[in-house]
Amino acid sequence: MRITPRIASITLTAALAIGGAALPAMAADVGGVKVDDTATVAGKELKLNGAGMRQILMIKGYAIGLYLPEKKEMSAAELLALPVDRPRRVALHIQREINSDEFGQLFIKGMNANSTKEEKAKVINQTTKFGEMFAALEPVKKGDVVTLDWVPGQGTVSTLNGKKIGETLPDIAFYNAVLRIWVGENPVQENIKRLLLTGKN
Template sequence: MRRALLTTLLALALPLGSLAQTVEAGGAKFDTSMEVGGQKLVLNGLGVRYKAVFKVYSVGFYLKQKADTTDGVVKQDGPKRVLLKLLRDLDSKDLGKAFTEGMRKNSVPEERAKTINGIFKFGEIFNEMKKANAGTAIGIDWIPGTGAQIFVDYKPVGEPIKEIEFYNALLRIWLGENPADEDLKELLLGKEKKSRRG
């Protein structure tokens, strides 16, 4: 009887299936799968953003199916998630400026006009944040029919941004022609980085 009870308690304590599997980047843990918009997404790639020799944040991309090219990520249908975990205290306004600048630098001409509204709203969210502390989770989900929902520590912030062009520009911060970090681009596409960092 005791053995049966112990077995039941252990079964309840263990994660269901493989949902609780995690991987690590820069000391931050990421689940290998998540649910967004009622659909299961898999971790496409994961890496650390460096500024000089300092770790700034870890970032992971979640998609329905793995993709190893920029077009494969950007043009894939269905929900998506970009998830960042800050590795140091940052000025939220500076972080917002870096993201909006990255979007402007990497937006493609045919989509540029439709990114302006989203980029403005995105920047405003960071302007309103008092501080971005180490350990903060910042995510941006794309949910078809709803738009891009930003969240901070898994709580929605602001109204969804409707334009898919905004979300495409967001993905290109890391995957565009002028990415934030070439090594990180390779990692987010599920490839080995080209060079090593100390």
């Protein structure tokens, strides 16, 4: 059979389609850490909105990615005002060993620095449970992945390497208090705030 340009084009298109179906999910490189471009929460595919590396001087703590239903530039206020029926995820790719007490306190310190007295009072019980569940863990190690998901109709679900830890914490105000660790008025690292909200440094 003579291969015409049209047949060759069709064959190439089909080959690309078949090959593309077998390709693994793309990943972003964040300081040498591969962070997936997509995540699935509550059965819905989310897109990586932005990612950054938390570090002090030259010591890397974790790579962080924020996943939302749609990738878009937004302000912190817009992020925190997303409807409660929209799932979202924060993923932390641990880059150094952190003991359980330190890990729990890092969360609580960041939340306290970015919440008013009234905001803290509204979620004090959930915050206490959150700190306790991380304090009860074995030390997290380089390569571990912690996810903090907002699951519509349920609440904040936390996992370590895909395994749920602690209980589901139901209030969106609590999840937003967690998000403010990185996007609040006093974020743990200013460029991480920009990266998560805009995808730009």
